[in-house]
Amino acid sequence: MEYQGLSKKALSVLRVNAVIGVAFFVLGAAVASVLLFTGGFKLAAVLVAAAVLILAVLYVAIVPAFRFKRYKYLISDDRVEIIEGILFVNRTIVPIDRIHQIDIARGPIDTAFGVGKVIVTTAGSVARLRFLELDKAQEIAEQLNTVVGLKIRGGENK
């Protein structure tokens, strides 16, 4: 089976998340710049503001694209596999028969863009398939529910 990537909608969500993430840094830099400027360090204020703005723009422009390209997942008969990350890449494998619970969750930004995440819970850990289109998330959740249901019924028949 082949790994699947994310849809284009996910890229928009990633960009919005990136904007929200850097907004706090930009705000902090703005405050620092104002303080430096009023304190007489005009050049330093301009440099700080310019540097943070440039970095923020680069971050929003480049990082979401990297995350989008890197994010892959695989649902097979025996496992759920998730690969994600930018500089530090995580590859998570959850055996299907360890899954106890499947949830679909959406935050306000996910709802606005029509995406959601599937949360897979085992006895001792949690894994998340994020930035999935809603119908895809439903499909995956139903597929996993069927497998888990078969496992429980198989256990009862024993």
Added chain:
Amino acid sequence: MFSTPSRNHPSIVIERLFSVIFILLIVAAQGMTESAESFLLIFSAEFWRDMFSQLASGRFEVLLSGAGVLLLLVIILFFAFRVWSKTFFYIDDLNLVVERKTIFKKLSRLPVAGIANINIEQNILERILGTAKVKIDINSSVTANQTDFIFVLRQVQAQDFKQALLSAKQGVSGEDIVLAQQHEQERETVISFSFIDAVRHKLLNLPAAQIISAALLLLPAFIEKFIPDEAVAEAQTALEAQPAGEGSVLAFVAFLAFAYVASFVYGVLNISNYKLERDGRNFYISCGLLKKSNFTFEHNKINAVIVKQSLLARIFGYYYVEIAVIGLGNEQKESPQLCLYTDKASADRVLATCAPDFSCKGERIGCEKPMLVSYLVCVFLITLPALACIPLFSFGFVVPIAVLVIGAVAAVLSYKNKSIAYDEDVFGYSSGVFSKKRVCIKYGDIQLARAHTNFFYKRYDVQRICVNILSSLQLTSHKTGCFKTEHYENVASRVVAAADTSDRL
């Protein structure tokens, strides 16, 4: 017995609020004994009328007086005893039911089949009062870091309650009660430890950081002879010039030393007379002189076995065995030990007797070099800020050199101690810097396997492996060093192929 609603022993109120009662009594006594006359006034009705009228007019600062604190204590105790009087528990056919009928009502139904551990504990107060604590844990990683249910009963009642729960549990599982009783009578002692062994265990468990710190503290006395006399005299004069500086430093050090020794002695007394027994179904651990603890858990509840050696233990050739059992000893971060520090032969015997399924016969695979490189880079980055110490004082250059040397030694030791091994049934890994640990986990107990990599590791096709098991927080996640991707693939495929054994829980 216990089929009708029962209450906890009323001393549970004192136990739960002991620290609050103690502090409030101290504050109240201090407030009232400032003036003997004000102390006697609390027995007059006029005093209380005056206090309540001040409270009614909004002058709440009166609560800070000794009498006010005493009033607060009485109110707290009243509500605590009310909660106690309205809290019941009983065992029906299949469930342990705990019901609280206060304003905030709660009804908990715990299927007895879901009970993982039933442990009995007695602290000093409980031994004086003749009571004991029954601690019940269920198989849930959500509540793995605290005991799920605690009951305080008379000592005999506590034993009866435990037996009633075990009988109900065995009845649900279909096990013959007679067979269960027979198993219990066939109890054999696997290993036992005396008071001296407990002292040895605590001494060997001294952290490497403490030993190194002690050595570094003694180092100035050793190198003092190389420092010019004028510098030493100058330092002594500066110290003596501080107002009461030397005296307060000595008092602080003495307090720290006393606190440390008291903690050490308390720890020794809590693990004295440590004994591990087993029968056909369960393990039984009992220990403690001041606080007597009894742990009971089934053979198949062990999720991982950890063999540990501290720095001193590695020097003297001792080992101790910890286990990951959900719900066993997690509240005060107690280590779930199978045995205390003992020699290799005894440790191997305990492992062969109690956890024979956890031996890994796979070949040892050493850590890959990119891990060492990343460690040395971290050491270099940590040393950079230490360079700022050089201009601060005469021997400031010692700090970055010490950081660099200790960091490099730790990096090399950590790299050399990291390894993995796996066979068809068990995954094992070892790690540690000055101390060392070896962990063995069965594939069926692994809930999730994760590989971490970055642009540097990817170039050498290596990854860090992390596996999660069902356990308390400190033993849930197990991370290894850097190994080739093929090893992660082999381990992951065995994890996926192995049947889920959390069903047995």
